[in-house]
Amino acid sequence: MFCLRVAVRGTVLWLNTGAGTIWITRAVIQLPGALVMGCMDDVGRFLAPLPLPLAGRWLAAMTDPAVDHAVLIQAVAARADRGAFAVLFRHFAPRVKTLLMRAGLDAGAAEELAQETMLSVWRKAALFDPARATAATWIFTIARNLRIDAHRRERHPDTLLPDPPEEPLGADHLLSAGERGARVAEAVADLPAEQAEIVRAAFFLDQPHAEIERQLGVPLGTVKSRLRLAMAKLRAALEDLA
Amino acid sequence: MIRHHPSDATLTAYAGGMLPEALGLVVAAHLYGCAACRETRAMAEAVGGAVMEALPPTAMTEDALALVLARAERPMPRVAPLSRGEGERSLLPPPLDACSFGPWRRIAPGLRFRRMFAGERGIAGLLEAMPGKVLPLHSHTGLELTCVLGGSFVDGADRYAAGDLAEVDEGQPHRPEVDGSVPCLCIIATEGVRLHGLLGVAQRLLGG
Numbered sequence: 001m002f003c004l005r006v007a008v009r010g011t012v013l014w015l016n017t018g019a020g021t022i023w024i025t026r027a028v029i030q031l032p033g034a035l036v037m038g039c040m041d042d043v044g045r046f047l048a049p050l051p052l053p054l055a056g057r058w059l060a061a062m063t064d065p066a067v068d069h070a071v072l073i074q075a076v077a078a079r080a081d082r083g084a085f086a087v088l089f090r091h092f093a094p095r096v097k098t099l100l101m102r103a104g105l106d107a108g109a110a111e112e113l114a115q116e117t118m119l120s121v122w123r124k125a126a127l128f129d130p131a132r133a134t135a136a137t138w139i140f141t142i143a144r145n146l147r148i149d150a151h152r153r154e155r156h157p158d159t160l161l162p163d164p165p166e167e168p169l170g171a172d173h174l175l176s177a178g179e180r181g182a183r184v185a186e187a188v189a190d191l192p193a194e195q196a197e198i199v200r201a202a203f204f205l206d207q208p209h210a211e212i213e214r215q216l217g218v219p220l221g222t223v224k225s226r227l228r229l230a231m232a233k234l235r236a237a238l239e240d241l242a
Numbered sequence: 243m244i245r246h247h248p249s250d251a252t253l254t255a256y257a258g259g260m261l262p263e264a265l266g267l268v269v270a271a272h273l274y275g276c277a278a279c280r281e282t283r284a285m286a287e288a289v290g291g292a293v294m295e296a297l298p299p300t301a302m303t304e305d306a307l308a309l310v311l312a313r314a315e316r317p318m319p320r321v322a323p324l325s326r327g328e329g330e331r332s333l334l335p336p337p338l339d340a341c342s343f344g345p346w347r348r349i350a351p352g353l354r355f356r357r358m359f360a361g362e363r364g365i366a367g368l369l370e371a372m373p374g375k376v377l378p379l380h381s382h383t384g385l386e387l388t389c390v391l392g393g394s395f396v397d398g399a400d401r402y403a404a405g406d407l408a409e410v411d412e413g414q415p416h417r418p419e420v421d422g423s424v425p426c427l428c429i430i431a432t433e434g435v436r437l438h439g440l441l442g443v444a445q446r447l448l449g450g
């Protein structure tokens with residue numbers, strides 16, 4: 001997928017030429033050479049080509065869509081941007097649904113919680129801090145928390161624990177979340193299959209220790225040592241960057 | 243200075259939302275005081291994000307986006323106020339503020355235990371032991387986690403003080419003994435549904 005990121009008066013837009021669709025939110029597309037291509041409003045009507053003042057600045061050809069998703073969440077926070085939200089929804093809701101199904105929910109419950117997750121994305125967009133997490137990581141934690149809450153409510157309809165308070169960022173938190181996210185994704189993709197399998201199982205299997213042992217036929221001690229190896233590699237990948 | 247930490251396996255399961263709630267309480271207590279493990283958790287969550295990002299999409303229902311946007315227009319429902327646990331609040335790290343507790347029960351001379359509400363999988367509670375007492379921890383039923391909140395204990399060559407987390411796998415023998423001159427307060431949890439030894443007796447007394 002080929003993605004472009006362009007900044008126009010603080011607005012960053014999203015351009016996805018890979019799928020043949022262009023999603024832009026009240027913004028101007030501007031290519032190098034100061035050629036203004038056009039602009040769209042937030043329901044996607046094409047309003048251009050407009051010879052707007054060259055306020056935009058070409059930033060970069062991006063291959064990391066996470067960076068742009070972060071900006072879309074900020075657009076939702078800043079001005080309840082439905083166009084930006086629609087892009088986030090189309091990308092993340094179907095993946096959240098898959099994740100929840102792999103974690104043991106049936107399709108109906110996964111659909112419901114995926115919708116709930118995206119509703120939280122809308123409502124909590126202002127709490128999103130791109131210095132802490134990528135869009136994918138933030139949405140992952142929302143889905144995770146909602147899954148735990150739903151499970152809890154089943155047992156005790158009257159208890160609803162609040163999100164735990166955010167702890168302070170460590171002083172050594174030097175990496176930007178975008179860099180961290182990209183590097184972690186890369187490092188996960190590079191793991192040997194047997195380690196990657198154990199890492200992924202931590203996000204899919206209920207009762208991971210015992211379940212991994214049972215489903216993958218790997219003894220608990222091996223599960224733990226493989227995971228330790230995998231995490232050491234991920235740590236090393238992050239340290240390279242710091 | 244925190245010296246003993248949960249394993250990567252435990253932290254990753256916690257970050258993935260897959261650790262039983264009882265064990266999660268102990269991890270939360272440790273995380274509150276441990277920047278290194280918070281860093282590991284952040285990394286594990288980033289892995290979670292990357293894993294999710296790489297998943298094949300499952301089609302949502304056709305009107306899902308419209309439904310969510312319609313709900314987004316409505317004001318947010320108000321969340322009912324929490325019923326808060328009281329008692330050890332000053333010693334408990336804030337992540338445990340909202341937990342509900344049973345009453346303190348004396349389970350042996352110099353030992354008392356207080357059950358915490360933490361889901362049906364696993365048992366969690368506060369354990370307080372006087373100096374010189376051996377903590378009644380025996381892991382026969384899966385993973386056992388203990389985080390020291392106050393005082394300290396010694397287990398073999400290792401000393402565990404406030405903030406330290408002891409992770410013991412099933413069948414690993416150990417004999418933690420309170421050292422120093424102040425009582426040791428811990429939050430403990432096991433994966434199994436049945437506690438053993440003295441804690442098992444306490445559990446049966448509580449009808450758990």
Ligand SMILES: [Zn+2]
Pocket residue numbers: 244246247248272276277278279280
């Ligand atoms: Zn730690």
